[in-house]
Amino acid sequence: METTPVASFTVNNPCSGDTTVFTNATTISSGTVDYEWSLGDGTTATTQNINYDYPAIGNFSVRLIATTSGSTCKDTSIQSVDIYLAYFDTTSLSGDPSVTYNGTIYTASTQVVENLTTINGCDSVRVTNISVSAPTTWTGAVDTDWNNVSNWSAGIPDNTDDIVISGGGNNPVINTAGAACKNLTISSGGSVTISDASYSINLDTLKIENGAQVTISNGAVYLNNVINSGTLNISGGTLDIDDNYTASGNITTNISGGTIKVEGNWTSSGNGFDSNWWNSGV
Numbered sequence: 001m002e003t004t005p006v007a008s009f010t011v012n013n014p015c016s017g018d019t020t021v022f023t024n025a026t027t028i029s030s031g032t033v034d035y036e037w038s039l040g041d042g043t044t045a046t047t048q049n050i051n052y053d054y055p056a057i058g059n060f061s062v063r064l065i066a067t068t069s070g071s072t073c074k075d076t077s078i079q080s081v082d083i084y085l086a087y088f089d090t091t092s093l094s095g096d097p098s099v100t101y102n103g104t105i106y107t108a109s110t111q112v113v114e115n116l117t118t119i120n121g122c123d124s125v126r127v128t129n130i131s132v133s134a135p136t137t138w139t140g141a142v143d144t145d146w147n148n149v150s151n152w153s154a155g156i157p158d159n160t161d162d163i164v165i166s167g168g169g170n171n172p173v174i175n176t177a178g179a180a181c182k183n184l185t186i187s188s189g190g191s192v193t194i195s196d197a198s199y200s201i202n203l204d205t206l207k208i209e210n211g212a213q214v215t216i217s218n219g220a221v222y223l224n225n226v227i228n229s230g231t232l233n234i235s236g237g238t239l240d241i242d243d244n245y246t247a248s249g250n251i252t253t254n255i256s257g258g259t260i261k262v263e264g265n266w267t268s269s270g271n272g273f274d275s276n277w278w279n280s281g282v
Contacts, residue, residue, distance in 0.1 A: 005033045007066035007077035015086040015122035016057045022050040026066040026077075036065040040081065054083045086122035096133035096160060106130050136161055140170030144193075146201075147176040157181040159202065165190040167211070174201050174219065186212035186230065194219040194237065208232065210249060216258060225264075234258045 005028040012021040026033055037045040039052055040060030054060070062081045067074040093099050099106045112128040136154035149156050151172070157163050163181040165172060167189015174194040179201040186192055188211030194201065199219040206226050208214055213231035214221075220238040226245045231252040243264035 002068055002071045002073045003029050003031055004073040005066040005068055005075050007064050007075040009062075009064050009077060009079070011062070011079065011081055014081055014083050015120070016054060016083055017086045017088070018122070019051045019053050020081075020083065022052065022062070022064075024048045024064070026064070026075075028066075028068065032069040034067045034069050036063075036067070038063040057083045057085050059083075082120075084118065084120035084122050086118065087124045088127070089125070090127045090129070092129045092131065094131040094133070097135040097162075099130050099132055101128060101130060106132055108132055136163075138163060138165050138172060140172065142170075144170045144173040146172040146174050146179055159204075165192060165212075174199050178202065183207070185209065186214065188212055188230075191215065193217075194221060197237070208251075213252075234260065 005026050008025040008027070010023045010025055012023065014020050022037070024035065026035070035046055035048055037047075037050055039045070039050070040062050041054065043052065060081045060083065062079050064077045065074055066077075093101060097107065101112065109131050112130060114126045114128070116124045116126060118124055134154050136152045136157050138151065139153055140151050142148055142150045145151060147156060151170070157180065159180045159182055161181045162183045162185075164185045164187060166187045171191040171193070174192065175196065177198055177200055179199070181201075181203050183205045184192070184203050185207040187209045191213045193215040195215070195217040197218045200222065201220075202222045204224050206214070206221070206223050208226070208228045208230035210229045213233060215233040216237045216239060217235045218237045220240060222240045224241070224243045226239075226241055228245070228247045228251055229249040231254075233254045235254075235256045236258045238259045239261070241260075241262045241264070245262045245264075245266050247268040
């Protein structure tokens with residue numbers, strides 16, 4: 001009497017891009033078994049077990065026919081197999097002077113590799129290439145020309161750059177219309193000068209520290225806030241402050257002309273320039 005096998009198989013790692021493993025679990029009480037596989041995408045095989053890389057995700061009806069060798073006794077096992085998405089994803093982020101990714105602040109360029117597991121158990125990789133541009137700084141390597149790229153470490157600043165002008169060497173002179181940075185801090189020994197009617201600079205906050213100075217003899221400075229603890233020289237031109245002017249400490253002010261416009265609050269403590277200058281019409 002011929003025996004009939006009981007066809008059965010298991011499926012492991014049903015993920016695209018990975019090898020899906022079909023393990024034959026067919027049993028027979030006696031004799032041997034021949035196998036016919038149909039993997040649901042037109043692929044067939046006659047081996048006992050199969051390792052197969054599906055070229056696409058989707059649902060596949062996988063059939064295993066187990067036949068007793070030398071007879072017509074057979075059994076069939078059919079399973080609906082879902083091949084899930086496993087991915088390798090690459091993205092790029094850039095910023096100046098830092099990039100924030102997943103709650104982490106990066107100040108230097110790097111590559112972040114994340115090994116992930118999807119809800120279906122598929123291993124995936126996400127690669128994020130982070131490019132951080134070094135903030136530009138004033139070097140004054142050639143001359144005093146703000147608009148000379150050779151005077152900056154990483155290019156002429158724009159309205160996203162925070163700039164610090166330190167003492168020593170050449171201090172910048174604004175000699176272009178529409179010069180810009182985000183926040184401009186002038187530290188002790190440093191200075192910024194604007195002296196031509198056709199030139200201007202636009203920024204958010206100007207901070208003049210103790211021992212630093214700003215000189216405006218012509219042209220225009222457009223900004224939101226001034227924080228002054230140093231020296232402010234105005235003999236012409238325009239200082240146009242959209243928000244607040246705040247002075248503190250032993251500041252020095254030499255105001256002999258020009259226009260000063262403050263649309264916000266005027267706060268002064270210590271010695272030096274206070275609102276009496278404004279009220280007197282200087």
